[in-house]
Amino acid sequence: MHPETSDRYQGLPPYPLAGIPETRRRLLEEGVDVIDLSAGDADLAPPPAAIKGLQEAVEDPAMSRYPFNLGLAEFREEVVGWMKRRFGVDVDPGKELLPLIGSKDGIAHLPFGFLDPGDAALIPDPGYQPYKGGVWLAGGDPILVPLKRENQFLIPLEELPRDDVERSKILYLNYPNNPTTALAPRSYLEEAVDFCHAHDLLLVYDNAYSEIAFDGYRPPSILEIDGGREVSLEFHSFSKTFNMTGWRMGWAVGDAALIGVLAKVKSFMDTGAFLGIQAACAATLRAWDDWVPGNIEIFRKRRDAAVEGMLEQGFDAEKPKATMYLWVPVPTNETSMEFCRRALEQEGVIVLPGSSMGKGGEGYFRIALTTTEERLRLAASRLGRLLA
16 A cells, blocks of 8 residues: 555646656557657757867766755856857856756756745646646646637736735746747836836746857847846856756746745755766856757748748748747647547657646647658658547
């Protein structure tokens, strides 16, 4: 006999990718040519600077000591320099920056420092599931706000019910957005910062896709916005930009007091990211100018190939200016889960049903640009057969 699981555990939704790896393995064993476009996990190599930096770091015994929250001073300094070059913002390396074991680590643990039972958080729906999971496990109430096409997939701040706003302590925003690929105009970010000041809200700004942008678009930092630093924590990740999803490294920047809360929570949860990884990531940031533009150009070509292929097959596929995804309306009279299940079983193509990222995602599916242009076009042609 085992003890019963907690109400909090039982209240967690299934994770969006739950079951997909097992199904993929089964189909491959059956000889099916599977095209997996579900996870935002590119098939590309990390920067050579990252690999070389890690190789050198692991030979240094000092890198195997406890990192704790302080981490590697070199990493903090490189992040500060990059934030200045990229966004024009100054960050105190000791007080306004915290290394993370991937941005997911900080995002999921943050609510434990701010929410009591009865407190709520405003969460985009669909959205990255650790927003809701972190709030729920911390004892808070997730208030899911649908992201609608007619609102450009932005949270309509002034239309939110007053009661929901008054009992909320956190607002989550993620632009460029996963999964909708939406962008937030600077005027909207200014409105969001003012809104958080007016209602005493912590703005959690998930900027994991700040560097995967096309056609001249340059996503901003929330710290660029007047008043943004005082109410915000911004999260960055090495996973998407640098093809380093498994390395688990990111950081948070923002107000020193807010950083201090997250640092204290994490001190009871972990002892920090491996110092060797931090050294490698410091080298990666130094190589940004030489390496990142070429990697983004690969994603741009993939985006163009995928959009063209989907349009040729009759899908309503818009060309996003950022992220590594397409957000496509389901064109048939079935749920997103039913459509994606048919895609998998009949055509060997794995795409993510919108409903798996929240009820607000129903009616859409997400394609990740995680394979070659040729394979993306092949996937589009296979998906097109589902419309016959």
